[in-house]
Amino acid sequence: MRRREISNVLTHFGEALQDNSLIVMLNSVGWMAATLEIVHYFGMFVLVGSIAVIDLRVMGLAGQQQSATKLAQRLFPWMWVGLALNFLSGFVMFGGIAASYIPDSTFHLKMEVVLAAVIFGIIVQWKVPAWDRLPAMPMGAKLIAAISLLLWVGAILAGNELPALSGLG
C-alpha cells in the first residue's frame, strides 16, 4: 500500500517534469541538449578525478610528500563543483524522459551507487584531517578510500550500462 502511494507520487512528479516547458526546451533544442551532455561529462570528470586523487592519497598511492589534509582542502571544493554541474545537468536530462527513467531498474542501480559514492566521499572529506594526524593512515581509512574509489568507477559503469541494458540515456 505505502509502496504504491510512493510510486504514484513519483509517477506524477515524473509527468510534471516532462511537461515543464523549461525542461522540454532544454532537451529539445539541439545545442542546449548537447550543452547538457557536455556539462554532465565535464562535471563528472572533475568530480571523479578530484575524489579519486584524494582516495589514492589516503591509500598511500599518491603524493606521499604532501599532507593529505592540504591536498583534500584543495581538491574537495572542485569535487563539489563537479558534483553540482553533474547533478544539475543530469537532473534536466532525467526530467526530459522522467516517466521512462523512474521505473527502470538499471537507473535505480545507478542512483543507488551514486548515492553510496557521495556518502563515502563525505566520510572521506570529514575524516581526512583526523587520519592525517596519526603517524600512519589506519587500515580502515585505506579501506574506506578504496570503497569510495570503486563506487565512483561503479557509478560510471552503471551510467554506461543504462543505454546498453535499458536503451535510455
Place this chain on the structure above:
Amino acid sequence: MDSSLVTFGSWLQNRSFALAVATSDWAYPFVQATHFTGLSLWVGTTVATDLSLLGMGNQYQTPLQLFNVLFVWNWVGFCIAVLGGFLLFSASAATYLINPAFLTKLGVLIPMALMLHIVIQRKMREWGRQETPRVARIAGLVELLFWISVVSAAVSIPYFG
C-alpha cells in the same frame, strides 16, 4: 587520403579484439567505463592544476606543489583513457574516420590541447611559484577551454553520425 583512412578503419574494425568489443553485449559498457575513468583522472587533475595557475580555489600550496602530487596520476589517467578510447574507436573505426566531429577532436583539438599541456608541465618549475606570471594564467585558462572543446567535440560525434 580519405579512402586509405577508410580502408585502414575497415581493417582495424575487423580485428578480433575490435569485433569482440563491437559485438559483445557486456564488453562495450566496460570499455566505455574504462575510457571515462581514465578521463576523470586526466581531466580532473588537469583542471585542478589549471585552476591553481589561475589563482582559483584556496592557496594552501603553490601550483607547483599541487602539480607534483598530481603529475603521476595525470599521466596514468591519460594512458587508461587512450587504451579505452582506442578500443572504442576500433569497434567502428571506419565510421569514426568519416565523422567530422571525431576528426576535429582527434586531429585538431587533442593535439593542440596536448601540446599546450606539455608546455605548461615543462614550465611549471618557473610558473608554479608564489607569484604566477600573467602568461601562466592565460595558458591555464586556454588549456581549460581546450579540454572543454574536446569534450564538446566528443559529445557532437553522434550528431554527425
